Amino acid sequence: MRWIRYQYGGRVSYGILEDEQVEEVSGSPFGEYSRTGHRFPLTAVQIRIPFEPLTFYAAGINYEEHVREAAALLGREPDLPEKADIGYRANNALIAHGEPIVIPKDATERVQYEGELVAVIGKQVKRVSEDEALDCILGYTIGNDVSERTWQANDRTLWRAKNTDTFKPMGPWIETNVELDSLQTTVRVNGNAVSQFPTNNMIFGVAHYISEMTRYLTLYPGDMVWMGTDGATENIKAGDTVDVEISGIGTLSNPVIAEE
Amino acid sequence: MRWIRYQYGGRVSYGILEDEQVEEVSGSPFGEYSRTGHRFPLTAVQIRIPFEPLTFYAAGINYEEHVREAAALLGREPDLPEKADIGYRANNALIAHGEPIVIPKDATERVQYEGELVAVIGKQVKRVSEDEALDCILGYTIGNDVSERTWQANDRTLWRAKNTDTFKPMGPWIETNVELDSLQTTVRVNGNAVSQFPTNNMIFGVAHYISEMTRYLTLYPGDMVWMGTDGATENIKAGDTVDVEISGIGTLSNPVIAEE
Numbered sequence: 293m294r295w296i297r298y299q300y301g302g303r304v305s306y307g308i309l310e311d312e313q314v315e316e317v318s319g320s321p322f323g324e325y326s327r328t329g330h331r332f333p334l335t336a337v338q339i340r341i342p343f344e345p346l347t348f349y350a351a352g353i354n355y356e357e358h359v360r361e362a363a364a365l366l367g368r369e370p371d372l373p374e375k376a377d378i379g380y381r382a383n384n385a386l387i388a389h390g391e392p393i394v395i396p397k398d399a400t401e402r403v404q405y406e407g408e409l410v411a412v413i414g415k416q417v418k419r420v421s422e423d424e425a426l427d428c429i430l431g432y433t434i435g436n437d438v439s440e441r442t443w444q445a446n447d448r449t450l451w452r453a454k455n456t457d458t459f460k461p462m463g464p465w466i467e468t469n470v471e472l473d474s475l476q477t478t479v480r481v482n483g484n485a486v487s488q489f490p491t492n493n494m495i496f497g498v499a500h501y502i503s504e505m506t507r508y509l510t511l512y513p514g515d516m517v518w519m520g521t522d523g524a525t526e527n528i529k530a531g532d533t534v535d536v537e538i539s540g541i542g543t544l545s546n547p548v549i550a551e552e
Numbered sequence: 553m554r555w556i557r558y559q560y561g562g563r564v565s566y567g568i569l570e571d572e573q574v575e576e577v578s579g580s581p582f583g584e585y586s587r588t589g590h591r592f593p594l595t596a597v598q599i600r601i602p603f604e605p606l607t608f609y610a611a612g613i614n615y616e617e618h619v620r621e622a623a624a625l626l627g628r629e630p631d632l633p634e635k636a637d638i639g640y641r642a643n644n645a646l647i648a649h650g651e652p653i654v655i656p657k658d659a660t661e662r663v664q665y666e667g668e669l670v671a672v673i674g675k676q677v678k679r680v681s682e683d684e685a686l687d688c689i690l691g692y693t694i695g696n697d698v699s700e701r702t703w704q705a706n707d708r709t710l711w712r713a714k715n716t717d718t719f720k721p722m723g724p725w726i727e728t729n730v731e732l733d734s735l736q737t738t739v740r741v742n743g744n745a746v747s748q749f750p751t752n753n754m755i756f757g758v759a760h761y762i763s764e765m766t767r768y769l770t771l772y773p774g775d776m777v778w779m780g781t782d783g784a785t786e787n788i789k790a791g792d793t794v795d796v797e798i799s800g801i802g803t804l805s806n807p808v809i810a811e812e
Contacts, residue, residue, distance in 0.1 A: 377711055384770050
C-alpha cells in the first residue's frame, strides 16, 4: 500500500495511491483513518512531503563503500563505525518530490547527493528486540541527504552542511509493502546513473538500529530514520535534475537551482 | 508576561500566569489566542513542558569557562569555538518541571546537569540581521541539558549521552519580558548552589546565533534554541533534586531517580 500526502484544491490531505489514482483519506496513517471514496488522478495533485516528522533521525555513516570513498578523498584511513550511534537532521530542510534544491550563493561547488532509504515509524516503541523491531515501521520512503562537503569538513556540527533549507528532499510517498533485501538504490543526475547499490547492504540494518536506539529512547509514530548512503557521491549544480530511485518504492526527483 | 502549559481536569491548555493564578487561554502563544477568563491556582494544575517544539536547536559549547573545565578534565587544551555552529537535541528526551530524570541502569556515575537559557522562537524568520534578531523571540524558558559524560566521550554522536528519555527537563514556563544582561543562572543540587554564572556571558549571544543560523535556515514559531552552560558540572545521582534557576524567569526543579 502507498501512502501519499498531497495538496488539491488548496487543501493538504493524506491519501492512498492505487493505479495512478489518489483516494482521499480522512485522518492519517499514524492514527485512525477512513477512506472517503474521493479519487483524483495522481497527475492532478501536488505531492507534498509524505508526512511532517516529529524527530528526524539519520544513521549517517552506514555503508562500507561510502566510508572508504570518503576516507580516500580526505587521504585518511577508513574509520568504520563500531556501534549504531544514531544522528539527527532537521525538518526545516525538507522539501517534497518535484521541489527545487536551492544551492546557497556562498556554497562551494562540492554540493552532493546522497540517496537514502527512510524508515517511517508507525508505532510507539521502547526496548524492542531486533526480531520485533520492524513491527513498528509503517513503511519506507526515499530521501536525498544533500550535503555541502566543504562545510561538512570544517564546521563543528553538520548544521548548514546537511540542514540548509531545501537540502532534504523526501518522497514521493510511503510504501508499506517492502522486502528490504530485494531493494536496489539508483541515483541519476540528468538521467545518467551515477550511483547504484543494494539498499539493504548496510553496516547496521534497520532492525538493529531501532533495537539499539530504543534501549535509551522512545520512538513515536511520525518519527523517521534515514539509513545512510553507499558509494561515491558527485557534485550537483544549478540546472541539474537529481533522481533517487529505490526499486519497489518509487523515484524521488528534484531540480537543482541557484539561490537568487 | 508568563506563558504556561498545563494539564487541568484531564485537558492540556496554554495559560497566562499572573500572581500565582493561571488564566486559561484558547489558542496558543504561537498563533491566535484569547483569554477565556477561567482562572485556577498555580498549585492546582500539573505543569507540562511549555510547548512541544518543532526543531530543537542547541548551541552546545558556548561559554569559555565550561570549555576550559571540560578540557582540563580530559587533559586537553581548551578548544574555543570559532563560529556559531548550531547543534541539535531531540524532543523524546523532554520532561516537564517536577518530572523525574531517570538514570539508565547501564549509565556510569558521570551523569551531570547543565543549566541553560532557552530562547523560544515566536516568528518565522530567514536572513535576519543581528540588530533585528531578538524580534523573533517569543520569550525564554529554562533547560537542563543532562549529559552522560562517558557516552558523550565515546559515542560517534550525542544521541544517548544527551537524548536518553528524560534527559532534557524544560520549564517551568516562558517569560516574555527578559533583560538578557541582568540574568543570573544558578544550579542547585539538593539545595546547595553548585554552579552560578551571568547567563548572558556567552561566547556567541542569542542575537548572533539567530542571525548566523538564519543565513541558511528558516526559523519557525515553535522552534527553540538552548544556549549552552558555563563552568564545571558535577555528577547527580538517584535521590538528588536538581534546580536550575534563572533570575527573572523562574526555577526548573526535577528529582533524579534510577531506572527500575
